[in-house]
Amino acid sequence: MIRLENHTLRANGIRQNFIDAGQGAPVVLLHGFPQTNYAWRHQIPVLGELYRLIVPDLRGYGETEKPASGYDKRTMARDIAALLDTLGIEKVALVGHDRGARVATRFAKDFPDRVDRLVVMDNVPTRIVARDLDARIAKAYWFFLFHLIPDLPETLIAGKEEPWLRWFFSDWTYDPAAISGEAFDTYVRAYRAPGAVRGAMADYRANAEDVAQDLADADVKIACPTLALWGANFGAVGEMFDMPKVWGEMAENLRAVPIERCGHLPHEERPEVVNALLLEFLQGWGERENGS
Numbered sequence: 001m002i003r004l005e006n007h008t009l010r011a012n013g014i015r016q017n018f019i020d021a022g023q024g025a026p027v028v029l030l031h032g033f034p035q036t037n038y039a040w041r042h043q044i045p046v047l048g049e050l051y052r053l054i055v056p057d058l059r060g061y062g063e064t065e066k067p068a069s070g071y072d073k074r075t076m077a078r079d080i081a082a083l084l085d086t087l088g089i090e091k092v093a094l095v096g097h098d099r100g101a102r103v104a105t106r107f108a109k110d111f112p113d114r115v116d117r118l119v120v121m122d123n124v125p126t127r128i129v130a131r132d133l134d135a136r137i138a139k140a141y142w143f144f145l146f147h148l149i150p151d152l153p154e155t156l157i158a159g160k161e162e163p164w165l166r167w168f169f170s171d172w173t174y175d176p177a178a179i180s181g182e183a184f185d186t187y188v189r190a191y192r193a194p195g196a197v198r199g200a201m202a203d204y205r206a207n208a209e210d211v212a213q214d215l216a217d218a219d220v221k222i223a224c225p226t227l228a229l230w231g232a233n234f235g236a237v238g239e240m241f242d243m244p245k246v247w248g249e250m251a252e253n254l255r256a257v258p259i260e261r262c263g264h265l266p267h268e269e270r271p272e273v274v275n276a277l278l279l280e281f282l283q284g285w286g287e288r289e290n291g292s
Helices: 073-087 099-110 126-132 135-140 142-146 152-157 161-171 181-192 196-205 207-216 243-248 271-282
Strands: 004-011 014-021 026-030 052-056 092-097 115-121 226-231 254-259
Touching (some): 004 073, 073 099, 073 207, 099 207, 135 142, 243 254
Parallel strands (some): 026 052, 026 092, 226 254
């Protein structure tokens, strides 16, 4: 049985909630939208047998503070860096899904010496979405644009968190019932909390700043070993973009793997496949640091 504890502490000026589980070389897991750190429940018991897992709720999500500002990915990456500083952790393997992959990508560029290896899951980088945006992509990314509108999404979603989330979890999965029962109820409770929808919308509303940050260092490729995973059956990512080409623009040491019979949430839809890929990719992490 692995050690699993929930903690809160202040780092980078906000109160951050995170799970600390397992022992060994540190691995950070960053969730996406519309999730919280609960999304990693299938990975924690497996990876925690070999690694120390730090699994935060991102700024604006879950039990982490939801301030009015600071949702650009550079600030959110600094949230993670400050959290690690407080824990006395210098270097990590970093795994991010969706919005968490955007934070992880920015972290890998801003703090390259602190990332031994990087996993990005079902994500097209912000600047590439903006660069390639046309009518077809805009239709698939309607929520991206809708969430940018000040106040209106919060007004329309209030009291309707359950059907709002049900649409995403049904449309974004290969099996529309993949996220149901206790898992679905857990997310509904999280997004009914005060400020939760606003926090998620603020993440999207940082889009222009995120694009500007990404364009400023677009010519700098991520140097550490990078694994890109995606659901082969998600219309807005694997079925719409050439993912090996997309991530080939971003990382110089890349392995790209589609996951069949899977939508946007590989770690929740196909956890056994994802866990096996993560264990393979993480193999050897920490051995150099420990002098092995």
